[in-house]
Every structure is written in C-alpha cells, then in structure tokens.
Amino acid sequence: MSEIELHRKLLGDARRNAAFHDALKSVIQPGVTTVLDIGAGTGFLSFLARRLGAKHCTLIEYADTLELAEQLACRNRIDGLGFIKAHSMEVRRRLSVNVAVTETLGNFALEEGLLETAIDARRFLGPDGVILPARLRQFAAPVFADRLQRDIDIWPAVGYGLDLEPARTISLNNMYVKTVLAADLHGSADCAQCWDDLDLRPQAAAPSSRRQKSLQWRADALPQRHIAGFALWWAAELVPGIVLSTSPFEPPTHWEQIYLPLLRPVDLDAGDVLDLTLSCDTRPDVGVRLTWKTRQLRGGKAVAEQVQDSWKGRL
Template sequence: MRIEYHRTLIADHVRNQAFHDALSRVIKTGETVVADIGAGTGLIGLMAAKLGAREVILYEAAEVAGVAAATIKANRARACHLMPCHSTEMEDPPRVDVVVSETLGNYAFEENIIDTLADARKRHLKDGGVIIPARIRQFVAPVISDRIHRELIVWNDVGFGLDLSVARQMSLNNVYVRSLTPDELLDGGRGAKVWDTVTLGSDTRASRKGEASFKVETDETVYGFAYWWDAELIEGVTLSTAPDAPRTHWEQLYFPLEKPMALAAGESVLATLRSRSSEEAGTHLAWTAVHFDRDGASKAKQAMDLDKGWIP
C-alpha cells in the first residue's frame, strides 16, 4: 500500500472543506451517529467526530485501514470505531443518522459508489437519515482544441515507412485523465450538458446511459468530448470537477474521436455515453458521436469503446 494517493486526498482542500461544510450542517452535537464508508486514512470520520458526532463508524477494507486505526488512536478519537471491512460485507450493521462516502473517481462511479450507497440506505441508514453525497450529475461538452488529439496520433509520425495505425486506433479508443481549459471547449464550456443524474441511495443501476446534442453557430472541428461531474453533498454544498471550478485532485476525462468531425455552422453533433461499473469487472465505457447536417440528416457516425483500447 502506497501512502501517496492518500496524500493527494488530504492535500485537496476544496474537497475537504466541502465535506466538512456538509457534515457541519447535519451533525447535532452529542446526538448524531455517522458511518464513513471508504474511510481511507480516517479524515472525514475524524472531522465528523470533531464536529460533535456521538459516534462514528468507519468502514475501510484496504490496507490503509491500519493507518486509519493508528490515526484514530493518535487523535484520541474515542467516538470513532473502525470496521476493517467493506460496508456491504458487514452483517447486521448498526443504524446511523448520516452516511458519508467519498468514493468518487475522475469517472464518478469507478469506485462503485452507486451500489455501495444503495446498500447503505437499505441496511445502514435510519429512516429519515442523510446520505452524503446526495446526488451526482455527469456533464459532457465537445472539445474543439486539437491539443490532446495531436498527442494521440503520434503513431502517424513514427516514420521509417512503418504503419502503426492499429496502435493509433487503440489509442483513440481509450479515455484520458486530463485538465482541460474552458477555451478548449465549444462555447467555452458554457453549453455543457447533463447527460446523466444519479440520486445516491435511491438509484441502483450501475449501468448508465445518456446523450446530449450540440449545435454549432460557426464552423468548428470537434476532436472529442470532455467529461466532468458535480456532486451535491447536501442542499447548498456542491463539489465540482468542471474546468472552471476550484481545482481539486480530480481532473476531467477526455473521450477521443477516431477522426475529427468538421461541423459547418448550423450543423450538430450528438454524443451518447454508456458506462457499466462493478466490483468484479471494473468500469466499462463506450461512446458514440453522430454528425448531423442543418436539416437533421446524419452525415457520419463513430463508435468508440474502451475495450478496443486494451491489448488482448
């Protein structure tokens, strides 16, 4: 187990403050019982204890649970109780007033937060209890900058009379963690659209699908799509990974197109995204793009799939 990943979480002051603000609004001193699911080093659970929670139950199945145990002891946090298991494995778990889980990735659901919090609502949470985060919205926007595209087609320039197009095709069927700027997006990202919304605890479908259409006012070339999410922790406290949001340890995702789409003014592109996540199989992503002319007739379609980007 390497501590470096957890250091990046601890260093993310935007993330930490947002969860602290959310907890401070729902914890009643000496009354509230909290479950911190996916506790990591124990930071969020310890925050809850400092804010006056009567009891905090921390669930952590990975080796970092040992760090959490030592950290709880070092802070003399007698209200904190560590369970070195996944919350879904806990038999007859104690019921709590608040469930909090920061198990979000660059792709929001890659750590299976949907399944985890659906189980938590059913087995861990008291009637009328609070789940943090409450809701996730997933956004998409066309990328009109060729910066990342040029990285991915370097296979074209190897020279020596060699054809590496097979490898290039695989590169363009991958998803990339990148920081994008608003000026790299269509309309500066202002026209980004929600393609999926999940109410955590209530929604149980780990397979997600959605689409969004974008019409261009001037000639534009679309090289791929940018993805980000925002999480409503509780009403009034939102955490976002958008390009123009305060910087966090998360970044945006870039979904490439195999061939750039040159759209004339008045034409549109339809993006469809699909995902499937599970503990056993990990996260599968696929995306398509359809180019429509001014009259709504389809001109071209591309279908990309993360499975095509893996070496068999």
Template sequence: MRIEYHRTLIADAIRNQGFHDALARVIRRGETTVADIGAGTGLIGLMAAKLGAREVLMYEAAEVAGVAAAAIKANRAKACHLMPCHSTEMEDPPRVDVVVSETLGNYALEENIVATLADAHLRHLKDGGVMIPSRIRQFVVPVISERIHRELIVWDEVGFGIDLSDARKMSLNNVYVRRFAACDLLDGGAAAKEWDSVTLGSDAKSNRKGEVSWTLDSARTVYGFAYWWDAELIEGVRLSTAPHAPPTHWEQLYFPLEVPMTAASGERILVTLRSKSSEEAGTHLAWTAVHFDGDGASKARQAMSLDKGWIP
C-alpha cells in the same frame, strides 16, 4: 499500499472543506451517529468525531485501514470504531443518522459509489437519515481544440515507413485524465450539457446511459468530448470537477474521436455515453458520436469503447 495516493486526497483542501461543511450542517453534538464508508486514512470520520458525533463507524477493507487505526489512536477519537470490511459485507449493520462516502473518481462512478450507497441506504441508514453525497450530475461538451488529439496521434509521425495505425486506434479508444481551458471547449465550456444524474441511495442502477447533442452556430471541428461531474454533498454544499470550478485533485476526462468531425453552421453533433460499473468487473465506458447535416441526415458515425483500447 501506496500512501502517496492518499496524500493527494489529504492535500485537496477544496474536497476536505466541502465534506467538513456538509458534516457540520447535519451533526448534532453528542447525538448524531455516522458511518464513513470507504474511510481511507480516516480523515472524514475523524472530522465527524471532532464535530461532535456520538459514534462514528469507519468502514475500510483495504490495507490503509491500518493507517486509519493509527490515526484514531493518535487523535484519541473514542467515538470512532474501525470496521475492517466493505460496508456491503457487514451483516446486520448498526443503523446511523448519517452515511458519508468519498468514493468518487475522475469518472464519478468508477469506485462503484452507486451500488455501495444503494446498499447503505437500504441497510445502514436510519429512516429519515442523511446521505452525503446526495446527488451526482455528469456533464459533457465538445472539445474544439486539437491540442490533446495531436498528442494521441503521434503514432502517425514515427516515420521510417512503419505503419502503427492499429496502435493509433487503440489510443483513441481510451479515456484520458486532463485539465481543459475554456479555449479548448465549445462556447468556452458554457455549452456543456448534463447527460446523467444519479440520486445516491435511492438509485441502484450502476449501468448508466445518456445522450445529448449540439446544433452549431458556426463551423467547428470537434476532436472529442470533455467530461466532468458535480456532486451535491447536501443542499447548498457542492463539489465540482468542471474546468471553471476551484481545482481539486480530480480532473476532467477526455473522450477522443478516432476521426475529428468538421461540421458546418446549422449541423448537429450528438454523443451517447454508456458506462457499466461493478466491484467485480470495474468500469467499462463507451461513447458514440454522430454528425448530422442541416436536414437531419447522418453524415458520419463513430463508436468508441475502452474495451477496444486494451492490448489483446
């Protein structure tokens, strides 16, 4: 077990405060029961206990469950009960008033939160209970700075008469964790558009697809696309990985283009994003970009996929 990963979570004060604020709004001292799904080191479940939850069931299947067990003991948290399994594996689970799960990644759905919370809504949550988070919105915007593109095409500069173009193509069919500044993004990031929205619990579709486009008001070169998400924990309490939001341990993602698209004023750039997530197969991402001229005719099309980025 790598405890260092969990240290980065614990060090994220924005994340921690967000979940604490959401729990504080829904827990009735001495009454509310809570299921913490993907409990990790136990922080969020222990928060619920400190806020007065009558009972907290902490589901954690990984080795870190041992750390959570020690934390429960050290904090004398008699209300907390460790369930060393995945919540989907629990037969006839006790129903609770609140289900909370911090199973979010840089790509929001990479830890299979959609299917996990659909099962939790069906089998763990009481009628009228509260799901935290309740909704995830996913955003994308063109990247107009060549900063990251230059980093990824270093294969062209190796010299010595050596052709590494196949490796270059693989690099550009990957997704990268990066932080963006406003100057990297179309309209400073204000042009970001929502391509997908998930209502957690009621939405059971782990395969997602969305399409958005931008008509440019001046000539631009688009090198790829920046991605971030916004999670509504409960009404009035949100977490965001947007560049303009308070920084967290999560960052934005970069979806490259193999060949930058230079578009004139009045021309349009369209991107389609697709993802497939499952416990068994992990997360597969694909993105297709199309450049249209001012009359709506397609000038260029590129289809990228993480599957093309793996070494065969």
C-alpha cells in the same frame, strides 16, 4: 500509485476537505448523530465528524490504511470510533446510523464504485438517515482545441515506415485523465450538457448501474465547428448548497477531467448537428465500461459516425 500517495493528494485538497467538513457540520447533531464512513482511508472524515460532535463513527475500509487510521486516531486522542476491515458490500453486521458518507469519487466520477456503494449503504441507515453525497451530475462538452488530441494520438507521427493503426485504434478507445482548460472549450461553459443525474438520497429510486443519454449540439450555436474530442466532468452535491465540482471553469481540485478522444475529428457544416450518445455500465462484475458514439447529422441523417468503447482499449 501507492495508497499513501493517494491519500496525500486527497488530504492536500483544501477545497475537498472544506466541502466535506461543512457538509458534515450541517447534518451532525452533537451527541446524537452516528456516522458510517465507507471507504474511510486514513479516517479523516470520521475524525472531522467526531470533532463536530458525532456520537460514534464506524469506519469501513478494505485496504491496509485502516490500521493507519487506528494509529492516527490514537495519536490525536479521538475515541468513539469502530473499525471494520472489509468492502462495505461484504459487511453483514447490522448497523443503524444517521449519516453515511462515502468519498469514493474518481476523476471519472464512478470509477471507484460510488453509485453501487451509495445504494448499498442505504441498508445501514436508520429512519430519516442521509447519505453524502446526495446527488451526482456528470457533464459533457465538445473540445474544440487539438491540444489534447495531439498529445494522445502520436501514432501516425512515429514514422520509420511503420503502420501502427491497430495500436492507434486501441489507444483511442480509452478515457484519458487530463487537465482540460477553459480555453480548450473556447472559454465558455455554455456548451456543457448534463448527461447523467444520479439522485443518491435514500428516499429516491435506486439508479441503475447501466445508463445511456444522447446529447446534441447545433453547429450554428457552437463557437467553432471543428470538434477534436469531448470533455467530461462532474458536480457532487454533498448536501443542499454544498457542491464539489471538477468543472474546468471552477477552481481546481486534486481531481482532473476526462478527455474522450475521437478516431478522427468532426468538422461540421452550417446546419449540421453533433450527436453524442454516452452509455455507462458500472455493475460490480463489469467495473467501468463507457462507450461513446459520435454522429454528424445533416438533415436528420447521419453522414458520419464513429463508435468507441473503453473495453476495446483494455490492452
């Protein structure tokens, strides 16, 4: 995808734009507040901040869109801006700002380095500085409908007498950006569980780039016992009271959900427990690595297990 196409999608998302506008408005004191915009892109958030009265905005962006941001600023007669072409983690200039904002959210929330960017941004904040978003929570839920799994797992149906199992295994070790429908989750958000809760505020302890969480669902409490895969989505609290969510049960944004396929479906018996362990590693030298281990527990013992790793899908 070209850079301008990415930003066309971003700026075409009215929910996203309104949420960031309202969040900035809540933290900007006109004529006083200074803002750092990390991953500034076309400069949209800085333009909003200046229109809301920010004293000065510094834009950091490593892509060529920074030059476009300068053109757009001139065209709209927006001054009080500084431009730094670099990755924010490489910037050694001393800055002391009141607000740092980074809209580096992906379909999988952390795929654009949000966590590491937000933690690194703390060094640019003055006393009582704030960062947007302030908190990120990620959710997981079992997917009961076979619709998405059938769309991905085409390998057994290719035919012509070919055994494509090695290709199938690689394919099913990937995270897929998909539109997950409420109907795929049996129309209820009750099965969703939070598997990752990141407090990004400067006063909070810095979360690790390597995290793991196990979730469990009792078969008797599920609306269906046939599990095709898992859905992931996120909710970003920009400031208290203003939340952007990619939940299938919320109005859509330009972001979609993540579908985690299974190597084989899980059919639970009464009394079984579905156990999912998610392990996430987003260290800069790693990028994004997600593993998901699915176990079917009966009487506290695993009667079936499958482990998938996004690194095994990197072909």
